[in-house]
Amino acid sequence: MKIVFTPDWFLGADIFIELFSFAILSLFFILSIKNYKMSRNKNSFFLGVGFLLIAFAEIFTILTKLVLYYDTSFTQQVGQMIVTYNIVKSVDIFYYIGFFLHKFFTLMGLYIIYKIPSKKGTAEDFVLVVFFIILSSLFSNIFFYIFHITALLMIGLIISSYREVYRKNKSKNTNLLVISFGLLALSHIIFIMSNLNVLYVIGQSIQLVSYIILLVLIIRITKHGKKKKPQ
Amino acid sequence: MERKRSHNNIIADMLLIIQEKGGKIKPTHLMYKANLSHGQMKLYIEELLKNQLILKNSNSIEITKKGRDFNSKYIQMKEFEKTFGL
Numbered sequence: 001m002k003i004v005f006t007p008d009w010f011l012g013a014d015i016f017i018e019l020f021s022f023a024i025l026s027l028f029f030i031l032s033i034k035n036y037k038m039s040r041n042k043n044s045f046f047l048g049v050g051f052l053l054i055a056f057a058e059i060f061t062i063l064t065k066l067v068l069y070y071d072t073s074f075t076q077q078v079g080q081m082i083v084t085y086n087i088v089k090s091v092d093i094f095y096y097i098g099f100f101l102h103k104f105f106t107l108m109g110l111y112i113i114y115k116i117p118s119k120k121g122t123a124e125d126f127v128l129v130v131f132f133i134i135l136s137s138l139f140s141n142i143f144f145y146i147f148h149i150t151a152l153l154m155i156g157l158i159i160s161s162y163r164e165v166y167r168k169n170k171s172k173n174t175n176l177l178v179i180s181f182g183l184l185a186l187s188h189i190i191f192i193m194s195n196l197n198v199l200y201v202i203g204q205s206i207q208l209v210s211y212i213i214l215l216v217l218i219i220r221i222t223k224h225g226k227k228k229k230p231q
Numbered sequence: 232m233e234r235k236r237s238h239n240n241i242i243a244d245m246l247l248i249i250q251e252k253g254g255k256i257k258p259t260h261l262m263y264k265a266n267l268s269h270g271q272m273k274l275y276i277e278e279l280l281k282n283q284l285i286l287k288n289s290n291s292i293e294i295t296k297k298g299r300d301f302n303s304k305y306i307q308m309k310e311f312e313k314t315f316g317l
Contacts, residue, residue: 039239
């Protein structure tokens, strides 16, 4: 069974995209926490936590892929030994744990971001959702598309929430946020069919564009405070 | 109905008014423009002075660099909250 769908010529480029995503998500986390310190708005804090969890998810996938792509000498060396089977098996477990954590933290982060704007849930609801997120992440190791379908569903709900926010505030920044999440949703639709290498690359590229838009959003928000100063 | 302004909102409003007036304003003008009573104005001015966000001269109030920075961060915070509907 395939663990990753990255074509050989794209190895490394996908890690670069994930590093870039990690940087943007970390910036959003910092911005949210700075905001929370000033406003004491708990939603701001939870938004930061949501972005931080997805940033963690990116780190797990980066670390796992780095070992998978570049640690070939180790696997070649043990390949000639009798103990090969057990060690390779333990390496497999490492990959599965790495990708499981990537999926789990991504879905948890998306769920927290989805919950923020208006809704409030009980602790029991939260436990139930965490259980289903764990199930989805575990089953994704067998059927990879389950993760993308779950992520797509959550991103769809996030888009719906922010479209409602946009309807009320008509802010260009909220519109950018909706576009960015829209592209992220599109990338997950493409990832569902990513057993075709070309589609995997297209999905990753769309994800990169989505994170570039989020970077533009960060710049617009931080510049907003400065442009109001008199000349 | 308009919501009651929060403490931070009033501080930010006062600083923004001073900044929009070129960084300097007469106390009475500030009181009217910020829509404050004399008692409230006195309390807020004391707080702004204590936090070094303004300087008080004989007949005017001046915003400090720290005050301008506070304003900038406050506007940024409001934009962030508006963007995410927080």
